Amino acid sequence: xxxxxxxxVVDDEEIVRDSLASWLEEDGYEVExxxxxxxxxxxxxxxxxxxxLVDLKxxxxxxIQLMEEIKKSRPDMTVIIMTAYATVDTAVKAMxxxxxxxxxxxxxPEDLSMTIRKILEHQKLVKENIFLRKELKKQYRLHDMIxxxxxxxxxxxxxxxxxxxxxxxxxxxxxxxxxxxxARAIHDESPRREAPFISVSCAALTESLLxxxxxxxxxxxxxxxxxxRRGKIELAQDGTLFLDEIGxxxxxxxMDLLRVLEQREFRRVGGHDLIxxxxxxxxxxxxxxxxxxxxxxxxEDLYYRLNVISIHIPPLRERKEDIPLLVDHFVDKFNMExxxxxxxxxxxxxxxxxxxxxxxxxRELRNVIERAMVVTKGKTIxxxxxxxxxxxxxxxxxxxxxDDIEKEHIxxxxxxxxxxxxxxxxxxxxxRVTLYNKIKKYELKKPLGAEKEV
Amino acid sequence: MGAIDDDILQWLxxxxxxxxDLPVKAMxxxxxxxxxxxxxxxxxxSTAILKEILAEVPPGAVKILGLIxxxxxIPILTFVFGEAQLGGTASLVSLARLRQEFYGLPPDxxxxxxxxxxxxxxxxxxxxGLIHCRTRECVMYLSNxxxxxxxxxxxxxxxxxxxxxxxxxxxxx
Numbered sequence: 001x002x003x004x005x006x007x008x009v010v011d012d013e014e015i016v017r018d019s020l021a022s023w024l025e026e027d028g029y030e031v032e033x034x035x036x037x038x039x040x041x042x043x044x045x046x047x048x049x050x051x052x053l054v055d056l057k058x059x060x061x062x063x064i065q066l067m068e069e070i071k072k073s074r075p076d077m078t079v080i081i082m083t084a085y086a087t088v089d090t091a092v093k094a095m096x097x098x099x100x101x102x103x104x105x106x107x108x109p110e111d112l113s114m115t116i117r118k119i120l121e122h123q124k125l126v127k128e129n130i131f132l133r134k135e136l137k138k139q140y141r142l143h144d145m146i147x148x149x150x151x152x153x154x155x156x157x158x159x160x161x162x163x164x165x166x167x168x169x170x171x172x173x174x175x176x177x178x179x180x181x182x183a184r185a186i187h188d189e190s191p192r193r194e195a196p197f198i199s200v201s202c203a204a205l206t207e208s209l210l211x212x213x214x215x216x217x218x219x220x221x222x223x224x225x226x227x228x229r230r231g232k233i234e235l236a237q238d239g240t241l242f243l244d245e246i247g248x249x250x251x252x253x254x255m256d257l258l259r260v261l262e263q264r265e266f267r268r269v270g271g272h273d274l275i276x277x278x279x280x281x282x283x284x285x286x287x288x289x290x291x292x293x294x295x296x297x298x299x300e301d302l303y304y305r306l307n308v309i310s311i312h313i314p315p316l317r318e319r320k321e322d323i324p325l326l327v328d329h330f331v332d333k334f335n336m337e338x339x340x341x342x343x344x345x346x347x348x349x350x351x352x353x354x355x356x357x358x359x360x361x362x363r364e365l366r367n368v369i370e371r372a373m374v375v376t377k378g379k380t381i382x383x384x385x386x387x388x389x390x391x392x393x394x395x396x397x398x399x400x401x402x403d404d405i406e407k408e409h410i411x412x413x414x415x416x417x418x419x420x421x422x423x424x425x426x427x428x429x430x431x432r433v434t435l436y437n438k439i440k441k442y443e444l445k446k447p448l449g450a451e452k453e454v
Numbered sequence: 455m456g457a458i459d460d461d462i463l464q465w466l467x468x469x470x471x472x473x474x475d476l477p478v479k480a481m482x483x484x485x486x487x488x489x490x491x492x493x494x495x496x497x498x499x500s501t502a503i504l505k506e507i508l509a510e511v512p513p514g515a516v517k518i519l520g521l522i523x524x525x526x527x528i529p530i531l532t533f534v535f536g537e538a539q540l541g542g543t544a545s546l547v548s549l550a551r552l553r554q555e556f557y558g559l560p561p562d563x564x565x566x567x568x569x570x571x572x573x574x575x576x577x578x579x580x581x582x583g584l585i586h587c588r589t590r591e592c593v594m595y596l597s598n599x600x601x602x603x604x605x606x607x608x609x610x611x612x613x614x615x616x617x618x619x620x621x622x623x624x625x626x627x
Contacts, residue, residue: 016530025585105530106528106529106530
């Protein structure tokens with residue numbers, strides 16, 4: 001059964017209220033007719049109104065003033081201004097202030113009927129569109145991962161299949177493709193979802209710190225170890241342990257990890273007791289592990305131990321059809337965080353986003369959208385709000401060398417990450433040594449207030 | 455209301471009785487209230503006339519349908535073909551715009567008869583509580599033009615018919 005359509009009629013003339021109400025009720029609408037703006041505003045919060053028919057000339061609050069008041073609390077409500085005294089000025093004023101239509105009494109019944117039907121049809125389409133978009137979003141979403149691209153959809157299916165098991169999963173993909181998000185999705189789809197999800201960034205720590213971080217330590221294990229500290233492996237008991245950037249782990253630690261994975265037990269640093277592991281392990285890397293194996297940087301036996309279930313997340317440039325979905329998702333997310341109501345990006349901005357290569361993948365896209373939402377002045381993100389190298393309002397790249405473009409891009413990424421070297425390198429898809437060399441080459445200087453380099 | 459040809463009253467009475475299976479009687483004519491004339495618009499205010507009709511409901515009558523050979527309007531609309539109390543007793547149908555002559559065309563008595571019959575069923579449908587129907591061919595479809603009227607069938611659609619019959623049966627019991 002279709003929901004009832006509620007129409008509010010506001011006119012100081014009783015004969016108009018009564019006759020319009022009867023005519024509309026014959027058409028199946030629920031009508032309330034009131035004689036002035038104050039009464040209309042009292043009725044406003046009491047129902048879901050589809051439409052208001054408001055007389056222009058009324059004592060006290062006139063029709064346009066009433067419409068403006070209505071729009072403050074119900075910006076989406078459709079208002080038709082009706083008057084027996086039509087002038088171009090008032091018509092323009094009414095439309096500029098937000099009236100859907102401005103009609104002259106008496107109405108041609110066919111015109112009024114058609115206008116109301118058109119309004120309701122449009123409202124129905126908008127509601128259906130919102131509903132369908134929500135449904136589509138559900139289909140193209142797995143927890144915080146978004147993708148309608150075929151490879152992504154296959155990954156979502158695979159996640160649902162492997163999540164219930166305890167098998168080790170190895171996630172591979174460039175920096176910023178969402179490896180941690182995917183790991184979390186696997187955890188959330190698994191029976192371990194109520195247990196901890198513990199993440200370890202293997203590239204962020206030195207070998208000894210990583211050892212202590214992973215395995216914990218006993219009191220007195222080394223200078224400064226004043227108490228027992230449970231490592232991440234222990235904290236992840238019953239849950240999921242996520243080893244990010246596993247490709248950056250030293251060979252010595254790789255050996256320790258292999259032993260732990262094979263025997264499913266470990267010792268704290270400086271400890272004697274063997275502690276069993278029952279967490280589920282997910283590892284991730286942006287490195288080409290086979291190449292690392294060939295170069296002697298990664299153990300082949302550890303690779304095969306980790307590579308029980310392998311998932312490769314494609315880079316964003318290989319799934320451009322997901323960019324609009326991701327943009328929508330980020331706009332919604334930042335609207336909530338920033339308390340804004342930005343509606344999206346304009347056509348030109350979307351074209352730029354689609355054309356960009358996204359070396360930093362979805363994380364870079366997220367950062368660009370976040371920045372754009374901070375700087376944009378209107379309800380829609382424009383080309384000038386984007387911080388893409390070719391779209392930042394700087395002079396175009398014509399006449400610039402490849403080095404100039406690279407320097408600019410690296411400076412931008414460093415700036416966005418507040419000179420955090422690890423994050424910047426990941427986003428740029430290069431290792432830290434390469435980044436340091438480029439900083440030196442381009443004589444980039446860290447500004448005051450940036451993070452301490454990591 | 456005012457003068458209406460007797461043969462119109464007779465065939466309408468017969469046709470309505472045949473379809474609705476209700477006794478239909480013709481009353482003596484009532485004077486058109488002059489106060490209902492809207493000089494500026496050269497039309498008659500149908501709601502005002504409806505009030506007059508309501509005052510003349512004979513005992514035992516379930517509904518009262520007025521016919522008037524004048525152009526009708528309600529103030530908010532440029533014209534109406536008729537008006538009825540939704541779920542009420544009285545209704546009114548104008549013959550004026552159902553004639554081809556109103557549009558500068560040669561008279562067509564059989565077309566006029568069809569249109570009048572349909573509009574009477576439409577307004578009576580409102581009296582029995584029916585609202586406008588979305589089915590274009592149904593007598594309860596909102597007619598804003600004579601083209602709309604001509605497109606309609608002489609009957610209610612199945613859903614409106616079932617509703618109408620149940621209202622009539624409820625009235626009988």
